[in-house]
Amino acid sequence: ARARAAGKAPAEVRLDVLAEGRAMQVLHRGPYAEEGPTIAALHAAIEQAGLELRGAHHEIYLPAPRRGAPGRMRTILRQPVA
Numbered sequence: 725a726r727a728r729a730a731g732k733a734p735a736e737v738r739l740d741v742l743a744e745g746r747a748m749q750v751l752h753r754g755p756y757a758e759e760g761p762t763i764a765a766l767h768a769a770i771e772q773a774g775l776e777l778r779g780a781h782h783e784i785y786l787p788a789p790r791r792g793a794p795g796r797m798r799t800i801l802r803q804p805v806a
Contacts, residue, residue, distance in 0.1 A: 742782065744804040748775070752799045759783075759799065766803055775805040 748770050752762040763781065770777060784800040 740782075744779070744782075744802070746775075746806070747802045747804045748773070749800055749802040752801055753797070754795060755797055756799065759801065763801060763803075766801055770803060770805055773805075778804040778806040 748766060750762055750766045750769075752759050766781075767777065781801055781803040784802070786798040786800065
C-alpha cells in the first residue's frame with residue numbers, strides 16, 4: 725500500500741491500526757449519507773444480543789470512496805462491543 729501511495733498527498737492515504745477486540749458488523753449498501761438507519765439497526769442488534777457499545781464505530785469502504793455511483797456504494801460498519 726505504501727508503494728502504491730508514493731507521490732500522493734498525505735491527506736489521501738491513512739493507516740490506522742485498530743485493536744478493537746470483539747465487534748459486530750453490518751454491510752450498508754447505498755450512499756454514506758443514508759447510513760443512519762443501518763447504524764441504528766446494528767446498535768439494536770447489539771443490545772438484543774445482550775452486549776454493550778464500546779468506543780466509536782469505524783467504516784470500511786468497498787470500493788474506495790469516490791470510485792462508484794452513490795447507489796452502488798458498500799460500507800462495512802464495525803462497532804466494538806463488550
